Amino acid sequence: MPGGVSRGEGYDKGSTNQGSANQGALEWLRKGGAAAVEVAPGVINILDLGSATGKNSAMELKVAVEALRKAEGSAKQDIIITHVDTTYNDWNQLSKTLTTSPDSYLTATDRLYSHFQAKSFFEQVAPARTIALAYSGISFHWISKNRPLSDFWCQEPHTADRKAYEANKHQAAQDWLQLLQMRAIELLPGGYLVATAATLKGCESFNYLAGFINKGWNTAASQGLITQEECQTFMASHWFRSREEWLAPLQGELKDTFEVLQFQEDAVTDANWHKYQQRDGDESQRRQMLAEGYAEFFFGVSSGLVAGHLEKRSTEEIDKVIDLMRKEFVKQAAADPIEFKLAYALIVLKRK
């Protein structure tokens, strides 16, 4: 299982782009929430797969819960929302977000309970035929394991390392099929799977900026902050699938299991790019602010990964590495300002 992205409030602070990408899912969470009342015979079980520390999904699931409670007779039904993430997730931070955020679904209604489960979404995470709605915000592009490419954060189709590229591609296909098979077991007939995930189409600016993280990581090794072995074994286990890769099992093995209600690819531009363009004044200062804004996103995700990978080291040592990587990233990103877009797919399925 890959390390988690969360480390204290870091992910929540840097996850505005993910929240923007999830906006298209809200309409479907409303529909899925309303449908849940008809689908579930008793307790209404909802999954949040790849929850991280919850800033986005606490708010997004509130939409589903509100729609659900509007349905006649639902007031007497208990609801359980189970958040699923890796063992590396910062579960304390999730708990804090759920209980203190005014936007949290916990403020929407009573008879609503939160459960946490440290388990991979490639495994079965709930008993068969118990889930009325499964949601996932920007998580299904993670794969269960991978072989290092020359650029660990980047999925370069033109990488020289064809063997590793093909191994990862194969892993991604197997994982997606397995993930869907698990949801096919858990979902009640008529239940929805609503997901957003990073996608291949339009991911160029992500790959470009992520390349600066690679450089920082290598610099940390050359300065002796981490060992060569630590450097070479680190990788972010993700794969940005193409439309064909996303749809393959849904048009093949699982054609009769799920109905595809929507598949759409789109991209959100990081708000810091608009600010950079609108801001007047000194160009080097504008670039610096842009690069620091982008770092918020990239290190919201990377800090937890670095900490997970270096878990045997002290917090001080880990902070030093992250600090160096972040400085490198900002320096490089400021030298070459580009529009950063997060490309995502919205996938909505109904269990037949």
Ligand SMILES: C[S@@+](CC[C@H](N)C(=O)[O-])C[C@H]1O[C@@H](n2cnc3c(N)ncnc32)[C@H](O)[C@@H]1O
């Ligand atoms: C980019 S975050 C998305 C968080 C949140 N849902 C949002 O929309 O902002 C992806 C999350 O997926 C989790 N993740 C990755 N692989 C996983 C797996 N196999 N099982 C469960 N969670 C996983 C990561 O730990 C991370 O917290």
